[in-house]
Amino acid sequence: MPAAFVPLNLAVGAARLSRFPAHLLWIAIGVAAMVLFVVFPICNLVVPATSALHISDYTVTLLGKIxxxxxxxxxxxxxxxxxxxxxxxxxxxxxxxxxxxxxxxxxxxxxxxxxxxxxxxxxxxxxxxxxxxxxxxxxxxxxxxxxxxxxxxxxxxxxxxxxxxxxxxxxxxxxxxxxxxxxxxxxxxxxxxxxxxxxxxxxxxxxxxxxxxxxxxxxxxxxxxxxxxxxxxxxxxxxxxxxxxxxxxxxxxxxxxxxxxxxxxxxxxxxxxxxxxxxxxxxxxxxxxxxxxxxxxxxxPANSIEIAIWTAVGGRGTLIGPVLGAAIVNLGKSWFTQALPEYWLFVLGLLFILVTLFLPRGVAGLWLKRRA
Amino acid sequence: MSIGLLSSGAGDRSGGVGTGRVMTTGVDVSHRGILYLESISVSFDGFKALNDLSLTIDAGELRCVIGPNGAGKTTMMDVITGKTRPDAGTAFFGQTIDLTRLSEPEIADRGIGRKFQKPTVFGQHTVFENLELARKADKRVWPTLTAKLDSAAHRRILTILDTIKLTGEAKRPAGLLSHGQKQWLEIGMLLMQEPQLLLLDEPVAGMTDDETLRSAELFQSLAGDYTLVVVEHDMDFVARIADRVTVLHEGRVIAEGSMQQVQQDEQVIEVFLGR
Structure with missing residues (x-):
């Protein structure tokens, strides 16, 4: 590939903001794999339940679900x-x-x-x-x-x-x-x-x-x-x-x-x-x-609408955004439905409105804005 | 410049028509004509947008189509590009390609490029990417997924960037271009498609005088290698570039000839100056 290609392929415009640098990507994936495949199994299965480092079955199931x-x-x-x-x-x-x-x-x-x-x-x-x-x-x-x-x-x-x-x-x-x-x-x-x-x-x-x-x-x-x-x-x-x-x-x-x-x-x-x-x-x-x-x-129907909300909260048109959105909304949901169950739907609705008005590209958009 | 534009494409059009494969484009212009519209009628809820319209365009000519609002200019382009199906009449591209039976993407692939009145480019993509997407290629799903930009394609994009004077803007998102630049980018995208026939709907609307002048030069340099049909309201512009002018009124052709000829036509004077 001629050298002349490189600058154009790395073109950074509004369309390219979502492009995560390749070396960072592989580091992030390596870290995620370590956490998922090493840290969690050890902390859940090996570390005794009395230890502060223990991860409970409840947490494992919740995160698996998320x-x-x-x-x-x-x-x-x-x-x-x-x-x-x-x-x-x-x-x-x-x-x-x-x-x-x-x-x-x-x-x-x-x-x-x-x-x-x-x-x-x-x-x-x-x-x-x-x-x-x-x-x-x-x-x-x-x-x-x-x-x-x-x-x-x-x-x-x-x-x-x-x-x-x-x-x-x-x-x-x-x-x-x-x-x-x-x-x-x-x-x-x-x-x-x-x-x-x-x-x-x-x-x-x-x-x-x-x-x-x-x-x-x-x-x-x-x-x-x-x-x-x-x-x-x-x-x-x-x-x-x-x-x-x-x-x-x-x-x-x-x-x-x-x-x-x-x-x-x-x-x-x-x-x-x-x-x-x-x-x-x-x-x-x-x-x-x-x-x-x-x-x-x-x-x-409400379940399907919720899926759209996760995506909107995290950030449409970014890849990591929906993952963040699903995690944020569902962690919020599991906390709220225990602490203040009757308010959860209001919070969800409000979240959706606020994100639509102020964060058109969701939580991931905040990070993109800082990078820009 | 015209050599650069034709450096790829023109030679590989030997494939036959009618095999149904997307890639075998080729238009038979053996009888000089590249576009034949015969007795086309289109009506919307009783309104006759096109009324028995007949028009022939020769290969390589630069034809201007003028006419008052509602004369049917845009509807005519819709029929040629497959967006609107005529109620009656035939539309042929060359001797063999029946346009009334093809979809918009198929017609584009056969070699008809269209520029809209309002410039439509891919705003989130860079100028370079806009041209890359328009480039003549196998545009089915799987080949598109695995497509890689080779150096010939890259060179061609650079050539077109130079033609449309957007080399310096290659990395900018197209949405940030000025109106005139978007017009040029859209024309550049048409050229990337390597069409035989370009339909340009008000290509200089919103351009500065300087840009208009440069557009006139560009279109004149393209004529011959390409066939151009330009719909335009700017009469000075039409007078400057047109080989032949066709005047539409109420969905039919009322006059055709050189700019001088049509300007002296009584019916045309009546339509344009009011009665």
Whole structure:
């Protein structure tokens, strides 16, 4: 590569502010990996509970959960922050990934349920004699892992194809995604749907033969979630800094010019939309074994709106922003819902308004401003 | 400069048309004409924006289209670029490419570039990146994801930067450019697409006199290698650059010829000066 390239590739304009210097990035990832894969396991599993350095199981589960949310917020940012398409239905893809994993976990309970049947308790309760056809093969982990990716991916692909082909944009698209997740929630609420109705799936016993409540299993799930988060951050970085990433931002800023430049926005939107849904599905699959439950409330419209708030608070159009946003809002939430439960929704609403008015690029924007 | 502009592209247009692949562009101009509009009609809620409009543009000419507001100039461009489908009539690019059957990106890929009335560039991207995105390339998703800027492409971007006098602004976000600079950047983006036909909707609106003068020089140097259709209100500008002028009124062509000819046409005088 000729030397003349270098200054242009490192061009620092408003568009480039989100570019984290490469050497700092690798240091940050190294530190994060140390914390996730060394410090946490030692402090949780080895250091005795009496020590000040001990990290409790509660903290591990809470942070594991928040990392799942961070992955979702990152997925949201790819479609909203970078491409300018606000989805208010991302909770659906998260829940579908969670349900796919939940099916495997339900099958793994075996005969240890309340009714000691081969069928899950809710099916016994409904007086079903056998698994319905769509539960076939779900006793195999690999099959459910495939569903985790395929179900949200296919749904997003089909829905996105028709929505983007019809050039549905802006608030109309947001409303339709909201309706989609709401409809799915009502569908999953029905007992006859075969996914446990409003109780969903719970009382899991084991995953891949390991006890699901064992501290080592929890720590393994935590570490895998951390690895997934780091992996998706790097994937997101590779995408937004590619030419395709620049096309996505161009779609956000001037879609007609993109079209008249010879790019068909349909396929670019479809690509990032489907990818975003798949990432959400994987986050849901990591979430369910850690929190031990999945039910249709994950598909409620409010949940999907909250995802958008995490992303906005952290900073749209930056990669680290959504991770920060998911952490800040959810740590706030777990503190508030214990200390002042009735005020949490007001605080959340206020936070969203303040961020929209004063921090258009979220918390990450503060840092970017200082660097500029 | 025209040699630099044509250094890549013009030679590799041998691919046939009609295979359905995005990359095989090529326009058959064997009968001189590059654009044929025949009996095009478009109506919006009963209003006839275009009324039996017929127009032929020869390859390499610089044609100006003038007409009062509502004459159908922009609608005509919408039909050519696939944004609006005509209710009746045919639109052909060269002898073989039926424009009424292609989408906007497909038409852009076949070699028709369009500049909008209001300059539209990618404000968050640098000037350099704007040109990079517009550059003729395989614009499907996967090739775009894996695309790398090679040195030929880099040189070409530098050439165009020089042509549009924005070399010094290469690293600036396009949103920070002046109005006139945005107009030029958009023209530069069209040139990066290596089109055969450029449609320019009021390209000098909002430009200073000096910028307008330089635009006139640029367009005249492009004619011949490219075909240009310019919609413009600035009559001095039109008089300076046009080979031929087409006058639209109420969705149809009322006069065509040199600027002098159309200026003496009675119907044109009536339309422009009022009755």
């Amino acid at each position: 990392m799942c949310y961070a992955i979702v917020a990152l997925a949201m940012d790819l479609i909203w922050g970078y491409t300018g398409i606000l989805s208010l239905g991302h909770g659906l893809f998260f829940a579908l990934g969670g349900y796919a994993m939940g099916m495997y976990l339900m099958r793994s309970i075996g005969r240890e349920g309340v009714y000691q049947s081969d069928l899950p308790d809710f099916m016994v309760f409904l007086d079903w004699k056998a698994y319905p056809w769509y539960w076939s093969f779900t006793q195999h982990f690999w099959y459910c892992a495939l569903l985790v990716v395929l179900v949200p991916g296919l749904l997003a692909f089909v829905f996105g194809y028709f929505a983007f082909r019809s050039r549905i944009k802006g608030v109309y698209f947001s409303i339709i995604t909201q309706a989609l997740t709401y409809a799915a929630m009502l569908f999953f609420f029905r007992n006859d749907t075969g996914f446990g109705g409003n109780n969903g799936f719970t009382d899991f016993k084991r995953i891949l033969g390991f006890s699901i409540t064992a501290p080592t299993t929890r720590m393994a799930l935590f570490a895998i979630t951390g690895a997934a988060l780091l992996g998706f951050l790097l994937l997101g970085r590779a995408i937004v800094h590619s030419k395709l990433g620049r096309v996505l931002t161009a779609i956000r800023d001037a879609e007609t010019r993109v079209m008249f430049s010879g790019y068909n926005p349909l396929y670019f939107k479809l690509f990032v939309w489907t990818l975003s849904a798949v990432i959400c599905g994987i986050a849901g699959a990591l979430y369910v074994p850690q929190v031990g439950i999945i039910n249709p409330s994950e598909m409620s």
